[in-house]
Amino acid sequence: MSKNLRILLISALGLLLLAVGFGTWLSLQPPKPTGIVSSETRSSGTALIGGPFSLTDHTGARRSEADLQGRYSLIFFGYTYCPDICPTSLSTITQGLDILAESSEAKAAAVTPIFVSVDPARDTIEALADYVSHFHPSMLGMTGSEAEVAQTAKAYRVFYKKVEQADASDYLMDHSSIIYLMAPDGSYLSHFTHATTAEEIAEGLAQQVDPAQTAGS
Template identity: 35%
Template structure:
């Protein structure tokens, strides 16, 4: 009889331990997932020191009190960059008078080819409000790291100077306080971006 009782109590104990383990583990996993998700959306304050296409040295402080639409790319980009800048130009047109509260920034990831004159000609072809920023390799690397952006020099025989640049294709929205708010993925329609911005202004 004692043996039967011991077996029964052992089964109950194992069942209880299994029940607690499953529930506690599932709760903990849920918290970890929630925490991880929050970390990817936590606001950060990007910093940079670069030169705009007019020759002015600027930092993140230069644009305080303005909403920023920040895109990283390069002037020899065959598709993603011109498409995105054309979309940002469309957004600025759609915003009308509200556009004065927003500055689109195009930050080069290709300092060897994107000098001031090149940047000036490039951004001017899209919209007068778009500001092109470039700098030394060290300055650009620092800016890229601040925004947590990916970029990589990639050999390509058919490209100018034998290389192209792989890079993050999203547009970063930065608040007037200088904090990261969200990204707009590549291909987001201008009217969607415009509608989102109008709700925030």
């Protein structure tokens, strides 16, 4: 065997051993997460939804996250001029609570439905009072200044945007159509979508709501 061939074989063997050693080292390393880890979740895996807010309800009373403590909340963001999604979602919430009350009045009574306006320019206290009167009797309508609404929407990860219409004097609001179920301690429990039926809301609430966890129980 020539000297050059021996050198080539020794080099190849060295590279092979290096590759095997590197592969073994990699196999012993802990797996790394793939993709982008969202900052929207806590280390426990729960969603970062909810937080401090300051708004005015449809009776003129000031409200904050402290007022939601001790009860479950069903929170939906929308606006009174909404042509379809908002009235449909609020009607579904109302029907869901009514269905739940048929099987458990205590569970239904432990939930407060809340409608937060993303259109404070038009949704005055008076407008909200008239609007929520068409839905569940315990529903709270909430509004505030542009800054207060923006802060609340940010806390609940809600998107909204004013949409001007070229052929109309009015405008629409694009917005998220998620119904959030919040626990008595203000933490996120679950959510429903615009496609969720009243029966599904009632079933979801029946599984999640525990009246024993509410204030005064």
